[in-house]
Amino acid sequence: MQRQQAWRFGGDSDAEPSLGRMNASVPVPATGTWFRRMLAFVGPGYMVSVGYMDPGNWATDIAGGSQFGYTLLAVILLSNLMAIVLQALAARLGIATGRDLAQACRDHYPRPVSFVLWLVCEAAIIACDLAEVIGTAIALKLLFGIPLILGASITALDVFLILLLMRRGFRALEAFVIALLTVIFICFGIQITLAAPPVQAVLAGFLPSPEIVTNPAALYIAIGIIGATVMPHNLYLHSSIVQTRAYQRDKPGRKSALRFAVIDSTVALMLALFVNASILIMAATVFHASGRTEVQEIEQAYDLLTPLLGAGLASTLFAVALLASGLNSTVTATLAGQIVMEGFLRLRLPDWARRLVTRGIAIVPVVVVTALYGEQGTARLLVLSQVVLSMQLPFAVIPLVQFVSDRGKMGPLVIPLWLKLLSWAIAAVIVALNLKLLLDTILGA
Template identity: 65%
Template sequence: MDAGVGPPNDDLRGWIKPRGDASLSDVHGTVAVSRQGPSWKRALAFFGPGYLVAVGYMDPGNWATSIAGGAQFGYILLVVALVSNIMAIILQALCARLAIGSGRDLAQACRDAYPLPVSLMLWLLAEIAIVATDIAEVIGTAIGLNLLFGLPLEIGVIITALDVFLILYLQKLGFRWVEAFIITLLGVIAICFAVQIALADPNWGDVIRGFAPTTEIVTNPQMLYLALGILGATVMPHNLYLHSGIVQTRAYGHSVEEKREALKFATIDSTVALMFALLVNSSILILAAAAFHNTGNTQIVELGEAHALLSPLLGAAIAPALFGIALLCCGLNSTVTATLAGQIVMEGFLNIRLAPWLRRLITRAIAIIPAAGVTIWYGDDGTAHLLILTQVVLSLQLSFAVFPLVFFTASKSKMGALVAPLWLTAIAMFIAFVIAALNIKLLFDFFMQ
């Protein structure tokens, strides 16, 4: 194992405390990067982490907000998906820069740079975000199992808790196996939606116009609520921690030149993967707009309800089956990546040292217990409203991850030669303030109702 693709532990370079163990220490630096041969061959070594990140941008919570948005408002919220994706590309590029430039993931960076009370507060907020993420993913997976096999939600929740053993098995084979599992399921999701979109036959002129900005999104409180839900489901706090950890599974070397090349390939990987995520997210909203909004079914918010109506509306019995398969694949993918993010957050903020199986079991339990309780309590009713609420909670938590990320990558003392250029920092800071302003607007509308 390459124990140090970042700076040595005693090289503080502007950090308050030493880092401790490497991020995801059991798989840190285990994916070899060729030092010779054509650049495309070296680039292939970085193919994978971006798709684990992309999973979080198309999870079941995103389905709920996109289906509700498409059913109620047609194609108008497509621009929110586009803008959110652009924000995500920039922020995930900063995550890769932080990891490669400083050798820290975002959780470690916060623990190292801030006093203990601040670090613990950020850890608590990150855990809340992961719990909200897991609620969405547990519900989505359980609904997928219910739609396809008729399993009760309670049984589906228990099955989703077993994903921790899947991660342990795949990582024992090698981290590339985790990435291969995720990418395979993403391929299945893409095929399912391609067929459903073809069956829905949307008005492509309206689709294109849906990517144009409009002030109505900000002035309409209900539309803003769904827009923030889409934002929270797209730019997710746990993804910032996840990406800054899994990038370091690559043994890219110590020199500045090797790190610059690693940053270039890691950024390409995440950008391409997130464009794929935009394609899937847009497909969900387009499907909802074409199948529900255009047929007068504007109040569709439940995933089960959407599944039941697809066959009669699209005139094909295969449509609901494809919907259920894609939802199940999304849920499985998302629970795997959320568990990894939970490990990064717990280890990075608390600097605890546990056996891999125990560490993952604890991080999974922190998220799965409240998620299971909420799912069992709500049952079949109200799950869509709960899914949308979890995404808004994620949006409200987002600023507490974004601002530290921007500050760290802008610091020469922390990043050395890979400090973010001024133009990138300016754009990222603008994004951070836009997210914060939208959240303030959401809270104001909520309390004024």
């Protein structure tokens, strides 16, 4: 029996708001210039973009650049374009219905289906958290010489940072995220300048190559890039945090909010494209071009940057950006975990408890793998976590596209036919790539 609740455009007056007291907590000016109103909506897109440049991306981008040169830039571009479309759909769902994606799944699907979707999403969050633990631990080792196992354990303390920020309000959370994103952007801007990649080769890399599909090793990394870029929990996150703005909850107010939210996320994701492309371009220019095609680990990249670029600053900037990336991802993953648990289960845990549970689950495999297989094992675990994320994408993308295509639920904000066709095409590409990877793995191709 289907648990379909009568939810529609505008939501229900008695429905529990997503994110509780943070819902509609950021004031939006009713009058004033377009730019002033736009500024009120700047923030959620940048929080979402964090997931598109977290430590998991670093591993897949470094491996892709060092092994295949600029070839996989086309995959990064494709992933980013897919992300822009999907995040716009997530924002549309939240603004049109007053529900986040987790709440929408809970109210639409039968209980067993909803429960499975919750489990899959939790697994995605754990895989993402795994990447953050590894990335932050590596950054602490590179900058301060802290052993990897101890660094992974220290990451559990970031719960206090999250609590402090959340108590200061949603704008404080956004300001922290944007400040660290600025650090990452500046670090990579300087590194790309130092690397001085050949412009023609870089531009050629943005054109699709048959090698991406025909070479199983390239496909494995390509799917890892998609998994690291288009992240399942980001769709749940965005559908919720766009509702933190206190826009008018009527038809004109929602349409205006959607325009500003899409501009915010599109601009922020273009920043993520620059960072991801920069990592791969740097790996291709510095490692692949010098014959170091075996570089797959973040630590290898750090050690080789200075001697190959001839600038001592290069490695330090790399590590600083990695630490900023890990800290930033911590904030958004915690928030996504809260949204998913409350949305699917209506279960509210204290912020500190939720954070310690998810971080604890992520720390254990990192410590075990490091102890058994050394630091090489954690590098493989990092890439594998991104492939796992990609395998879980259809379970978030398909419900999202289904909901935003439903006029009964979306009202005047239902997606037009061209966008519906494009959205289902993106879902089909994700499913096809995952099936290809699964078959190659099973058949040992």
